Amino acid sequence: MSILVDKGTRLLVQGITGGEGSFHTQRCIEYGTKVVAGVTPGKGGNQILGVPVYNNVERAVAETEANASIIFVPPAFAADAIMEATDAGIPLIVCITEGIPVMDMVKVHSYLKGKSTRLIGPNCPGVISPGKCKVGIMVGEIHLPGNVGVVSRSGTLTYDVVAQLTSLGIGQSTCVGIGGDALPGSTFVDVLKLFNVDNDTKAVVLVGEIGGTFEQEAAEFIRGEMTKPVVAFVAGSTAPPGKRMGHAGAIITGIAGRASEKIKALSAVGAMIAPNPAEIGLTTKKVLDGISA
Amino acid sequence: MSQFGIPVPRGKVASTPAESRAVAKEIGSRVMVKAQVYAGGRGRAGGIKMADTPEEAAKIASCLLGTRLVTHQTGAEGVPISRVLVEEASKVHRELYISVLVDSTTRLPLMMASEAGGMEIEEVAQAAPEKIFKVSIDPAVGFQPFQGRKLAYGMNLTGKQVTEATKLMTGLYQLLMTKDCCLAEINPLAVTADGGLLALDAKLNFDDNALFRHKDIQELHDEEQEEPLEVQARQWGINNYVKMDGNIGCMVNGAGLAMAVNDLIQYCGGSAANFLDIGTLNTTDRVVNAFRMFVADSGVKVVLVNIFGGMARVDVIAKGIVEAYQQMDIPFPVVVRLAGTNVDEGKRILSESGINFIEAEDFYDGAHKAVQAAKGQIK
Numbered sequence: 265m266s267i268l269v270d271k272g273t274r275l276l277v278q279g280i281t282g283g284e285g286s287f288h289t290q291r292c293i294e295y296g297t298k299v300v301a302g303v304t305p306g307k308g309g310n311q312i313l314g315v316p317v318y319n320n321v322e323r324a325v326a327e328t329e330a331n332a333s334i335i336f337v338p339p340a341f342a343a344d345a346i347m348e349a350t351d352a353g354i355p356l357i358v359c360i361t362e363g364i365p366v367m368d369m370v371k372v373h374s375y376l377k378g379k380s381t382r383l384i385g386p387n388c389p390g391v392i393s394p395g396k397c398k399v400g401i402m403v404g405e406i407h408l409p410g411n412v413g414v415v416s417r418s419g420t421l422t423y424d425v426v427a428q429l430t431s432l433g434i435g436q437s438t439c440v441g442i443g444g445d446a447l448p449g450s451t452f453v454d455v456l457k458l459f460n461v462d463n464d465t466k467a468v469v470l471v472g473e474i475g476g477t478f479e480q481e482a483a484e485f486i487r488g489e490m491t492k493p494v495v496a497f498v499a500g501s502t503a504p505p506g507k508r509m510g511h512a513g514a515i516i517t518g519i520a521g522r523a524s525e526k527i528k529a530l531s532a533v534g535a536m537i538a539p540n541p542a543e544i545g546l547t548t549k550k551v552l553d554g555i556s557a
Numbered sequence: 558m559s560q561f562g563i564p565v566p567r568g569k570v571a572s573t574p575a576e577s578r579a580v581a582k583e584i585g586s587r588v589m590v591k592a593q594v595y596a597g598g599r600g601r602a603g604g605i606k607m608a609d610t611p612e613e614a615a616k617i618a619s620c621l622l623g624t625r626l627v628t629h630q631t632g633a634e635g636v637p638i639s640r641v642l643v644e645e646a647s648k649v650h651r652e653l654y655i656s657v658l659v660d661s662t663t664r665l666p667l668m669m670a671s672e673a674g675g676m677e678i679e680e681v682a683q684a685a686p687e688k689i690f691k692v693s694i695d696p697a698v699g700f701q702p703f704q705g706r707k708l709a710y711g712m713n714l715t716g717k718q719v720t721e722a723t724k725l726m727t728g729l730y731q732l733l734m735t736k737d738c739c740l741a742e743i744n745p746l747a748v749t750a751d752g753g754l755l756a757l758d759a760k761l762n763f764d765d766n767a768l769f770r771h772k773d774i775q776e777l778h779d780e781e782q783e784e785p786l787e788v789q790a791r792q793w794g795i796n797n798y799v800k801m802d803g804n805i806g807c808m809v810n811g812a813g814l815a816m817a818v819n820d821l822i823q824y825c826g827g828s829a830a831n832f833l834d835i836g837t838l839n840t841t842d843r844v845v846n847a848f849r850m851f852v853a854d855s856g857v858k859v860v861l862v863n864i865f866g867g868m869a870r871v872d873v874i875a876k877g878i879v880e881a882y883q884q885m886d887i888p889f890p891v892v893v894r895l896a897g898t899n900v901d902e903g904k905r906i907l908s909e910s911g912i913n914f915i916e917a918e919d920f921y922d923g924a925h926k927a928v929q930a931a932k933g934q935i936k
Contacts, residue, residue: 284868339766365767366659367737373664374696389867403867403897418813420865423897424920427865444812446739447664473813476661499816502801502823503832506630510797510812510834512766513661517740518679523820540824541817542921 266393266438267413267458267465268356268384269297269332273397276301276324276354278345279336280312284360288336288401289313295398300328321352332356334390334399342386343368346449350381358399359385359449366512369447376449383449387512389419389441400441402426410435412548413459415452416471417444417478417511421499421541425471428545434552437465444511446475452482460490466555467493469548470535472526474500475514479526487533493555494535495548498526558756561728561735563743565756568644577618580643581611587646590617592638595782597677597760598628604638607646614643637781647755652745653712654678655726657694657733666694666733668726670708674745700730714748721754736774737767786831786854793846795833803828805927806857806889808847810835810869818863818924825921827928830857837868844877845884852885859890861927863920866897875903879910890915890930894923 275292279285280302290313293299299315301324308319318324321333333354337345342361349357364386376383384391390400395409403423408430416422422441429436440455442448452470459465468490472479479498486494501523503509505516516522531537538547558565567584570593571577581588592604599605604626608614618641627635652674660667671689673681681688690711692704705723714722725746733741740762747755763774780788790798797812801819805827809815812834819829831854835843851857864874878893894917895903907914915930917923929935 363766365737366739366764370659370696401868420811420867421813421817423865423867446661473816499813502819503816507799509816509832514812540821542821
């Protein structure tokens with residue numbers, strides 16, 4: 265098993281005819297992902313990379329039975345694209361787009377309420393279940409199939425973490441980038457819940473960063489319900505308060521947003537804290553050795 | 558704020574002492590002269606002063622204008638004062654606090670009110686959390702009168718003030734939604750001697766991602782209030798640059814990795830001169846411009862390039878580094894760690910170029926060598 269995406273995933277690409285959309289569609293197909301449809305309003309009826317393009321998501325789902333969507337639509341139109349896919353009943357939406365206004369996401373969350381669609385992102389690298397399916401923009405080759413789940417607010421830092429794991433021979437069940445925005449569709453807690461009941465996942469690596477209280481909420485969940493060991497790192501110990509560190513959500517606006525507070529919360533519930541970002545792989549190895557010993 | 562029905566003191570912005578005098582004269586009573594800067598804590602730092610006469614207002618303005626204000630929210634170098642606000646002084650009976658923001662836990666707008674105004678809300682949250690009242694707002698129906706009453710009674714307002722406060726909060730919520738703010742805060746909200754409400758000071762944080770649909774707010778932007786190197790970075794297309802105090806200039810792709818590089822440098826005993834997320838690129842210009850930034854920053858003694866190519870291609874970064882060496886004199890050692898998409902091609906470009914750089918094996922090695930180079934232990 266794995267979580268969110270696997271061999272049964274039938275992917276639809278919203279914004280497939282754009283530069284990034286087509287580039288990454290190609291990469292996903294090369295990785296083995298079944299890409300069944302693309303949507304670009306006004307370009308319906310065409311084919312790109314051998315994938316049929318539709319004018320809207322509803323039609324694409326009706327004809328191809330797509331069960332996941334990845335979104336590459338520009339920020340001003342991305343909220344609309346998320347709601348369109350939700351309306352079409354797609355159970356999993358992965359939104360790559362960076363720069364969606366916060367108020368647009370408030371509306372999206374309000375729209376998603378009571379519906380069964382799960383949103384990952386926006387402003388994220390996507391989801392990969394190594395050896396099975398890639399719904400994202402991450403480099404496929406650095407991954408190795410295995411039993412460690414990875415969940416992260418970052419993109420490239422996650423690549424480094426995955427490369428560390430792979431070089432130590434530690435494979436991954438699924439890697440989920442929840443994104444760097446202030447209002448992500450899924451939080452650490454949402455993804456930890458899935459890893460907690462996934463038979464293939466033996467331990468989880470959580471990569472947090474400054475801003476918000478997602479790591480503290482994760483700590484609460486770990487304390488109460490998590491049955492698997494968690495390795496954690498929180499980026500931004502050296503970030504100055506009040507400055508937006510690249511990600512829209514990575515800004516220390518209060519005490520709880522500091523890396524030290526998050527590390528304290530995670531450490532208090534038994535998560536193993538990596539001493540520095542280059543030793544996340546080694547810390548995971550120690551934890552896994554501890555389980556099998 | 559007044560566009561949204563929020564009562565504010567009468568006043569105008571002035572950029573010379575003569576203008577300040579004229580505004581004070583027009584108001585015709587005692588005035589406050591307030592330095593207009595992007596920082597809180599102005600009162601304690603001497604940036605807000607009272608004037609009984611127009612002459613006095615002009616005198617205060619001439620003392621403030623052209624100087625730099627240092628508050629607990631600015632660095633030691635402070636921020637320049639190029640404008641002052643001259644406004645009617647009010648007789649304040651009580652100071653309250655009201656704000657509305659987007660709460661990341663509920664993903665809904667959250668209105669907060671407290672009768673402990675005039676101090677920072679986080680201090681209140683720690684010292685007297687029972688004094689803070691909160692309501693979540695459903696964006697489908699907006700801010701409701703019952704929510705306003707709940708917060709108003711929580712601040713111990715009575716009679717007509719309750720209706721007035723509800724109207725004010727409704728206006729503040731509309732401001733948040735209409736202008737795409739992440740935070741709209743009134744602190745203090747004064748209860749005046751005659752029982753009225755008046756917003757004496759406010760802070761609005763606008764969502765950078767939404768500025769494309771608010772030309773009016775973009776025009777309010779005052780670059781003089783910012784760190785000059787950060788302004789320069791934006792002009793050169795580097796949008797994610799934050800100046801810091803150390804001596805290792807960093808160029809990284811991705812915000813999380815960039816923060817982690819800075820953390821790792823500190824772990825290795827050094828400190829970063831900046832945070833720089835180069836982003837995803839298809840051309841070398843931004844890499845060359847990043848090197849221009851490092852050369853322009855007199856604090857930089859070493860540069861660390863750490864790239865894990867995903868969307869960003871390592872060979873493009875490598876070409877950019879070579880071009881930077883060709884275009885300018887690089888007076889400091891450069892440590893380079895490359896990994897990810899097209900890494901072999903990137904490494905080949907660097908080694909065949911003949912430029913003098915320090916190659917790093919991995920993430921840790923890069924930070925470690927940069928710290929060593931900063932201490933003069935390797936070159």
